[in-house]
Amino acid sequence: MKKLFFPLLIATFLLSAASHYGHWGSAIEFGFAGLAILFAAGLLGKATESVAHYAGQRLGGLLNATFGNAAELIISIFLIKEGLFEIVKASLTGAIIGNLLLVLGVSAFAGGLKYKEQKFNVHLAGQNASLMLLGIIALFIPAIFVKTEHISDENTMTMSIIVAGFLILAYFGWLVYSMVTHKDLLEDHVDTQADHGEEPEWSKRTSILLLIFATVLVGFISEWLVHTLDTFSSRFGLSDLFVGAFVVAIVGNAAEHSAAVMLALKNKMGAAVEIAIGSSLQIALFVAPALVFISLLFTDHMNLIFSTIELAAIGVSVFIATSISRDGSTTWYEGKLLLIVYAILGVAFYFV
Amino acid sequence: MKKLFFPLLIATFLLSAASHYGHWGSAIEFGFAGLAILFAAGLLGKATESVAHYAGQRLGGLLNATFGNAAELIISIFLIKEGLFEIVKASLTGAIIGNLLLVLGVSAFAGGLKYKEQKFNVHLAGQNASLMLLGIIALFIPAIFVKTEHISDENTMTMSIIVAGFLILAYFGWLVYSMVTHKDLLEDHVDTQADHGEEPEWSKRTSILLLIFATVLVGFISEWLVHTLDTFSSRFGLSDLFVGAFVVAIVGNAAEHSAAVMLALKNKMGAAVEIAIGSSLQIALFVAPALVFISLLFTDHMNLIFSTIELAAIGVSVFIATSISRDGSTTWYEGKLLLIVYAILGVAFYFV
């Protein structure tokens, strides 16, 4: 079985590519892409785990989150170029709530069925909570000011640019803080013993290369999948908002998703949390503000003002994810709670 | 004194019944009902405590909360049959904030005057916080979507039914989690020593029977009391909202109230918290969604959309109760804070 993995990975990828570029029809393209992403996500999960072995759970999780969001960023730039700001904001919203509720929820649920209580660094959980709060505040404050006071479009854009700048400043400060000045405080000492004796298959270098390779594969296949789903959605009469916030976000986060669940099943909840919450943080504090700046290169500029229901969805996701992870441990029931909130949001968005 | 307890209980109950069905006049009915509820609630408190001795504080608290809310549920069904949805929602709101602020507040205040700091299981406090948050989210998300987007009445009802289903799913998951898979994690080890040597008056069986008996008595008397208060309120010009959310809720929760305070005075704050917060949880996650399903049996259906001020009242109650109980301990001042928030809400509802 192990020997067949790479040949099957390549074969399904090529078939998916052929079906996509050859326009073989939505159903067939969907089938091949679905198959291909299974293998690619599997590789991604193993590579992340291997990198985490060498670099620590946090850095491994961060690398995974970054590569996962690179695809998000690239797709968004194409959408911004075409002025489709609402879809960009819907998919950013979907990515944040998808990571906080679906990825973290499935990880905690699946991991919790196997292990009674999964612990991780409680300091990190607290810091993540404060950072997520900053993310909400930065989206919420300009929105409420624009919605209740008379602020011109031009001033709204200027305000968005400045707030975006502050967010990026906060994100880089966070990297310095968590990777340099307070690295030790935020590290996971919980399962070092569990790792003892477990030798990774690949060298450090190979692991990183495979991580990059798997992320690129997943990025391509996700896009092909999203493309077929677009056809599906128009056939089933789903709104842009629902497709952006749920369908695209679920498929687009397949990478983070599978990696996080695999880590949770190996009782490395610290790395799973880092992928899920770390990825949301990256979107709120880096990807979203970066897109505001990138939009300045095009004719139409994108501001940071999200709609009321998007803000409500992000807000409740942050509150419940924070409430659950704050004590530095998760159980199956906490995972279930996150999934139920995700389902409630899905239902609400479906009826808009 | 002890020998006279049961005869007096029966006598006051019969007098209250006679005055109610004989229509002796509001003032007299009110007087007898008030007297009768004192004895009935006293029995309820003792029975809960005795059950808690055999079954643990949590199960005792849960049983008490369930019997207490059974009355709530029955009264609400009659109101739904008559299409009085607004009064049902007002009284559900009142029951939630009454338990979180008044019952918990008086318990913490009274207990705190006697004991400097009263501790309980900190895990349970955290889980309760997350569950209450789910309750708010499930009420808040459909409401904000309906209030800001164009959603038809039919879709609003469908959304309400689905969300109600998820809430009930969450509630049963919680019972499995807290009573089966993670029972030990949430138990109260704090005052086991205090129990040592204290022998309960009744056997396990008698205790449970008396708990049921007392709950039924309190249920009847509460309804009679509510009935007289209705007359009072129309005489004093109080709004339906105020009567539903405050008067009905205070009297209707007399059972939980007296039991929780008696437990707090015996330094069994874990059971008091379980009654207060557990009862609110039951209303938000079970009674309210169950009423949505039950309303489907009648001509007019009740949705889950609460008014803005009801949501605001529930929201702030959950936030302050969570903030105070999260550390697994209460003091007199924290009780006072809860009571002040209750008073502020009372004033605001009074002026609507």
Place this chain on the structure above:
Amino acid sequence: MKKLFFPLLIATFLLSAASHYGHWGSAIEFGFAGLAILFAAGLLGKATESVAHYAGQRLGGLLNATFGNAAELIISIFLIKEGLFEIVKASLTGAIIGNLLLVLGVSAFAGGLKYKEQKFNVHLAGQNASLMLLGIIALFIPAIFVKTEHISDENTMTMSIIVAGFLILAYFGWLVYSMVTHKDLLEDHVDTQADHGEEPEWSKRTSILLLIFATVLVGFISEWLVHTLDTFSSRFGLSDLFVGAFVVAIVGNAAEHSAAVMLALKNKMGAAVEIAIGSSLQIALFVAPALVFISLLFTDHMNLIFSTIELAAIGVSVFIATSISRDGSTTWYEGKLLLIVYAILGVAFYFV
């Protein structure tokens, strides 16, 4: 240098007074006042520290906060007399967010650059969080009821007076709780060792007198500074709201500011937190409600209804400050987060 301190303090104060009353021109008045406040704030910081040595960090912090807010109170009474309620509310908002974000932020940032992690009493942090939440609730509930329901101006005023009464009740309860019944629970045992051997320069009596003296000086100079800034602001076209919430608040809190930062740099974070959060609490729970009562002495009465954006600003400040201080420790990055939120609010208020 040390010998020159008092002469220079007096000289700069007199020069500032002369320039103010002699109307020497905004630029010159600004320069002298800026110079004078440096010395006065320096004295205030030292006096607070000395009082804290004798009375404990908490009482020292409380005294500092009280004297600091006395100036705030006096200025506000003059504004209320002239019916300038909006400016009063803007400056109360500014004082709350300025203390929670700017004072606490700079303290945590500066202290965090010197010490890796600065700890303080975790009980106190939790209680502060609950009290701040009460403050928000008391401002938020009347506002949301007035904004969504039909409530007459007269009833709004009556509601404001009652709620204001409850807040003052809560504040005095807090003083009894934290200074009498639960003093020991909330004390800072963290850096008692650090104090060992450090002898204060002044006696207990002299320290208290100097604290009062320094506060009075800072109060005068702040007002002169604010006066010059008024001229500046009209020249630069800043709105009343921005001037009230940011310019006045920054200058008016110079006292708390310098004292808190000096204490943080000496690793007495407990006292710094007490100044910053304690001062906000005092404004929300005592100064604001007291002003409602004081306004009853004049023709026009001030209610407690703040604008939506003011409530949003206060709300997010409390949430982020609470999230950061709840664990009883701060780091440089947490200080930076607070400052970024302050900057975001500043930008938003600037564009109104």
